[in-house]
Amino acid sequence: MSEHSTYVPGSAAEKWLDERLPVARFAKEHLMDFPTPKNLNYWWTFGAILVMCLGVQIVTGIILAMHYTPNVAMAFDSVEHIRRNVNGGRIIQATHAVGASMFFAALYIHIFRGMFYGSYKAPREILWILGVIIFILTMATAFMGYVLPWGQMSFWGATVITNIFSAIPIVGESVLQLLRGGFAVGNPTLNRFFSLHYLLPFVIAAVVALHIWALHVPGNNNPTGVDVKSSRDTLPFHPYYTMKDLYGMVLFMIPFAWFIFFAPDILGHPDNYIQANSQVTPAHIVPEWYLLPFYTILRAIDFNVLFINSQLGGVIAMGLSMVALLVVPWLDTGRVRSGLFRPMFKWFYLLFVINFIGLTYLGAQPAEGIYTLLAKVCTAYYFIHFFVVLPVLSRIEKPLPLPTSISESVLGKAHA
Amino acid sequence: MATQAQHSTTRRDFLFVATGAVGAVGAAAVVWPLINQLNPDASTLALASIEFDLSAIEEGQSVTITWRGLPVFVRHRTPAEIEEAKAVPLSDLKDPQTDEERTKEGHEQWLIMVANCTHLGCVPTGESGDFDGWFCPCHGSHYDTAGRIRQGPAPKNLVVPPYEFISDTLVQIG
Numbered sequence: 001m002s003e004h005s006t007y008v009p010g011s012a013a014e015k016w017l018d019e020r021l022p023v024a025r026f027a028k029e030h031l032m033d034f035p036t037p038k039n040l041n042y043w044w045t046f047g048a049i050l051v052m053c054l055g056v057q058i059v060t061g062i063i064l065a066m067h068y069t070p071n072v073a074m075a076f077d078s079v080e081h082i083r084r085n086v087n088g089g090r091i092i093q094a095t096h097a098v099g100a101s102m103f104f105a106a107l108y109i110h111i112f113r114g115m116f117y118g119s120y121k122a123p124r125e126i127l128w129i130l131g132v133i134i135f136i137l138t139m140a141t142a143f144m145g146y147v148l149p150w151g152q153m154s155f156w157g158a159t160v161i162t163n164i165f166s167a168i169p170i171v172g173e174s175v176l177q178l179l180r181g182g183f184a185v186g187n188p189t190l191n192r193f194f195s196l197h198y199l200l201p202f203v204i205a206a207v208v209a210l211h212i213w214a215l216h217v218p219g220n221n222n223p224t225g226v227d228v229k230s231s232r233d234t235l236p237f238h239p240y241y242t243m244k245d246l247y248g249m250v251l252f253m254i255p256f257a258w259f260i261f262f263a264p265d266i267l268g269h270p271d272n273y274i275q276a277n278s279q280v281t282p283a284h285i286v287p288e289w290y291l292l293p294f295y296t297i298l299r300a301i302d303f304n305v306l307f308i309n310s311q312l313g314g315v316i317a318m319g320l321s322m323v324a325l326l327v328v329p330w331l332d333t334g335r336v337r338s339g340l341f342r343p344m345f346k347w348f349y350l351l352f353v354i355n356f357i358g359l360t361y362l363g364a365q366p367a368e369g370i371y372t373l374l375a376k377v378c379t380a381y382y383f384i385h386f387f388v389v390l391p392v393l394s395r396i397e398k399p400l401p402l403p404t405s406i407s408e409s410v411l412g413k414a415h416a
Numbered sequence: 417m418a419t420q421a422q423h424s425t426t427r428r429d430f431l432f433v434a435t436g437a438v439g440a441v442g443a444a445a446v447v448w449p450l451i452n453q454l455n456p457d458a459s460t461l462a463l464a465s466i467e468f469d470l471s472a473i474e475e476g477q478s479v480t481i482t483w484r485g486l487p488v489f490v491r492h493r494t495p496a497e498i499e500e501a502k503a504v505p506l507s508d509l510k511d512p513q514t515d516e517e518r519t520k521e522g523h524e525q526w527l528i529m530v531a532n533c534t535h536l537g538c539v540p541t542g543e544s545g546d547f548d549g550w551f552c553p554c555h556g557s558h559y560d561t562a563g564r565i566r567q568g569p570a571p572k573n574l575v576v577p578p579y580e581f582i583s584d585t586l587v588q589i590g
Binding site for chain 1: 451454455456457460480482484485486487531532534535536537538539540552553554555556568569570571
């Protein structure tokens, strides 16, 4: 799909440039004329929305770094300084903080869209794996960013998460000191997190470029999951999808703006407006909402398994929850991609989404009573979905008949 | 080329591998300082040992002090708490340690421990939990009156740092 070239240099200058650095050709082929299935729905606009989110975070982040001080004595006050004294700082800081949540909201929708429509299936495995890598990098970046305001949740979140590495047998304690630059989370930790928090978004941008490259080799999946068969199945990316994506972005900006202007702190935690104190732990440590499902999995393992102690067990389970995402193309081997034509998968998918929301809810609850039991049940089901339900379904399920082409699914048989 | 193919390894192969090996050692030697700079620096290590005066702590009272940037509990235990800790059979413990192993002989009333839960590092609250010792609110670990893990996700007892009594009321930690 990406081989044929539609670019014809319009002038001598364009021809001169095209023979030396064909950027105009590249833009025409990949940003304007790229053949895109004509039946993409609004779930497909979240890719473009995510690019916008990354842009918003990078621009606001660079500005915040001009006013922020990465030192344990001054970090907390410098964030308040940004919010109170810097011109427009209140809005810019709120945009960056709310932006992280909006980024993850779009990211989860994008991932769940891919899971429903089977976008990870051949020939898009690498595209999917790059996406999971972006997801992991984004979680790391968001976590380190949350440490920078140096509030109580920043400090104790950093303590709890870096402590994960102490679970590594034998070298754990040394690795922990290497990461923190001390015996506890302190000034060296804050400084290196600031450095890495500035670096990682650019690494993410590079992986996004690979992700889009991998997308442009096979082209987009689509709601029917049927391959593009002829030019009648596609439309040029510009203006059809540039406009649709822009409209999606505008709709997405409405809740985004509402949070920034009316409730900038509602997604945060009040404890983070208390300056970090290494002597006192908040009664209830909760990560930001977007990390909760994986936090639940981490702490659900509170029992020893053979020679693996409970702490290492939790870390392994959390790691495995990411590995499950990475290998899903080889777990769900059924040929039919789209959930629309998979009568059994459809319901298990719904159950998985509900279970995932359950994991999120449980991560915010105290680890006691019924919650610890539910956390174990939901964690178990997360893995059962990937390692039992998907492989079994792809063997026993009888898919519905597929439309012969995208065009037929849009226009009906008569026009196809 | 025909004669070369008969030899399994040539001088050139040897030089190629040898050069590569020297290059890899050189690259590792350059990378190590770039990683080692992340380790605790001299100013952090300089705070590794402190002295602390116990005389102001009443029986039944706990204080939290800072050592190496870590919070440390110093608890003056009551005789009842010591009895309770000593009465626990080792078979009930996840990380078996006697009360004697966690205190200094002749100073059993003093319990000195790093105040970070061995699960993920939160500071447990004192005189609470199901075993009258400490309770970690983060993930629900219960410790007894000797700071030993009794219930919950923590794998180990609260860590006793290296310390010694310089006199009856003065300890050196670290």
